[in-house]
Amino acid sequence: MRGGRAVGAIVVIGAGPAGTCVVDRICAHAPRPGNGHAVEIHVVDSGAPGPERASDAAPAGGRAVHDAPRGVRVHVHHDRAVGLSESAGRQLVRLLGGGTLGADAVVLAQSRPGVPLGPAEREEALFAARHGLLHLPSGSDQKHLENVPAGEPVLVRGAGRAFIDLLAPLTVGRGGRFTRGRRGEPVYLPGGFEPFLYAGSRRGVPHHARPGYRLAGEARTRRFPCEGDARQATAKELAYAYYQELFTAHPSRTRTTWAAFEPAFARAEPGGKEMRALVTKSVPRFADRLHLDRLERPLHGMRFGDLPGLQRWMHGYLAADLERRADPAFSPDLALVRALQDARSRMAGDPWFDGLSGLLADGPSLDRQAELHALARAGIVTFIGAEPRVEQDDGGWRASSPTVPGVTRARTLMEARPRPAPAGSADPLIAGLFARGECREAAGLLDVRPADGRLITGDGSVHGRRFALGSLVAGGTANDGPATLLCRADAVARAVLSQVSRAPAHAAA
Incomplete structure (x- = not known):
């Protein structure tokens, strides 16, 4: 040539x-x-x-x-x-x-x-050095993950994308493997060299898996006037996309048509009584209605008697997410994801939007989410609740959460929160x-x-x-x-x- x-x-x-x-x-x-x-x-x-x-x-x-x-x-x-x-x-x-x-x-x-360490992470690193502990900042590579001790509890701050990324090197990378259960679900067989990961985050739950299906109905977006509150206008746009897919692709689950629902929805104030009444009248099943507040804060107001009780709830939460994200009957969820992606051009940088977008649109694949569920069932991953508070003591770190009583102690702290x-x-x-x-x-x-x-x-x-x-x-x-x-x-x-x-x-x- x-x-x-x-x-x-x-x-x-x-x-x-x-x-x-x-x-x-x-x-x-x-x-x-x-x-x-x-x-x-x-x-x-x-x-x-x-x-x-x-x-x-x-x-x-x-x-x-x-x-x-x-x-x-x-x-x-x-x-x-x-x-x-x-x-x-x-x-x-x-x-x-x-x-x-x-x-x-x-x-x-x-x-x-x-990313260079921030002040908080530098202080955590100094504390670890003084007391012979291990502190791994966000973005630690494979070489640093090799220092995480096997068979010991490890506190992980964050349950989103970075958390998912560190699972493989600490599990299958240490001799564990996944096999298939009776229903085809992954089952984790420990290799004996894994740490026990105790994960907490602001919401207390991992990101939702990415949907494994395509949209079945129309795919149009609609902008609504901001009127001083960009978040409310965006929330209405997200709901519009969700309900459009529900009404056009799954009409048997609604009491009216999209042609009748759309103008009434467009007139209604976001989150107001009129909109709530319209949705309740038009969408009979609670599971088919969009509740952004519940999606955003699933553990809000919930209290568990002990850590095992929280784990039972988490296992159900993950199982439901896997079922919903694999079933085309829930294609309105994908319409919501697409609307979030479209809104990034206007809303990126807003903490509310970035958090919601990460939770719903930037999660792992179905396979990775299923493996996380398997690790949780195997006791390798334990969730410690929402809004965790990590404190220092002479023996290491202790974490507590308003979701569940008691504390979790560890000599290793890993950061898996969103990066700068x-x-x-x-x-x-x-x-x-x-x-x-x-x-x-x-x-x-x-x-x-x-x-x-x-x-x-x-x-x-x-x-x-x-x-x-x-x-x-x-x-x-x-x-x-x-x-x-x-x-x-x-x-x-x-x-x-x-x-x-x-x-x-x-x-x-």
């Missing part, structure tokens, strides 16, 4: 599972040569060749580097990408070792960036994008358009030439599994190739 013309140049930053998977999918979908055209892929990763790197990070990614098909050239740069700028639409990736890579599109697929926004990232490329308003935070990570991974900028617009996927982005976790990662990487690859095919041709190297 030397001397030919390139369809486009693509830079993929990061050679872990996400990066190698998207390289593989680009290779799979790239146009085959027939007229001298070519696709140039530059993979940038600072790690030396080896496990989880560009040359053999995953079987598919290793083949992509060494056995790229005709029409595709893959170059590996053992360097660190420290800046991303733009000139006349051309993306310019600055390398730590010097030099710049020009590209028609860039895919950010690096690992979740580190990318503005505080230790990754200079991401920090630079954020400082210039060229990316936007969602739940402490990068916000992207779910359909194709295009980066969303600070003003809510979608960047045509910048993409991101993997644990770096909102809604992506480190342990989503190969099927989910493959699906996302495939969508990103198609969008990238569609973009670069429209770019001016450049001379191939």
Whole structure:
């Protein structure tokens, strides 16, 4: 292909599972040569060749580097990408070792960036050092997780995405395994080297699993006037999307039609008596009605006599979530998720919205949620309630919650709460994008358009030439599994190739 013309140049930053998977999918979908055209892929990763790197990070990614098909050239740069700028639409990736890579599109697929310790975490770390304890801050990597002692209680502060990410290395990564029960559900068989994880969070429950089905009815959104309260207007938009799917896709569960319900709903004040009466009259089953307050705070006002009582409730909560997120009969839940994603362009940064969005739209896959349920049934994971209070004492840490009496003590404390926004990232490329308003935070990570991974900028617009996927982005976790990662990487690859095919041709190297 030397001397030919390139369809486009693509830079993929990061050679872990996400990066190698998207390289593989680009290779799979790239146009085959027939007229001298070519696709140039530059993979940038600072790690030396080896496990989880560009040359053999995953079987598919290793083949992509060494056995790229005709029409595709893959170059590996053992360097660190420290800046991303733009000139006349051309993306310019600055390398730590010097030099710049020009590209028609860039895919950010690096690992979740580190964030400097805040004052509270620094104080916890000093306390741990003084008393011979272990404190692991948010984003601790595999090397640090190896220090977590086996067979001992460990307090985990947070039950969301970061909590899900740390489960695999502390369980199956230590010799445990999942098998199948009588009904096909995963059952965890301990390896004997796991810690016992006691998890508490503001809500006391993990994020909901992502729905495993498609919308069955119409998919239209409607904006409502703000009138000084953006949260109320947004809540009404979410309810509108939910009930539209219920009425159009499942009319047998309603007492009227969408055509009759919609204008009355549009006139009603959000959360007012008129709206409540309308929903009660039109939707007979309580389970079919949307209760955002119950979703947001499921343990609010609940008290249990002891920790085993709370665990029985939690097991039922997880089982119900798995059933609902796997059954297309509950497709209104997916409509609610889609409406949350649409509203991010306006509401990102609002604590109420970010919390609700993370809870309902950024949870694990069904498989990961089922494994969490199995770990809870096996006693590896224990939930300690909502609004946990973690205090120091001479022997370590103790945690208590208004949900249940008593305290839980441990000599290890792990942070799994939402990370700070990318503005505080230790990754200079991401920090630079954020400082210039060229990316936007969602739940402490990068916000992207779910359909194709295009980066969303600070003003809510979608960047045509910048993409991101993997644990770096909102809604992506480190342990989503190969099927989910493959699906996302495939969508990103198609969008990238569609973009670069429209770019001016450049001379191939």
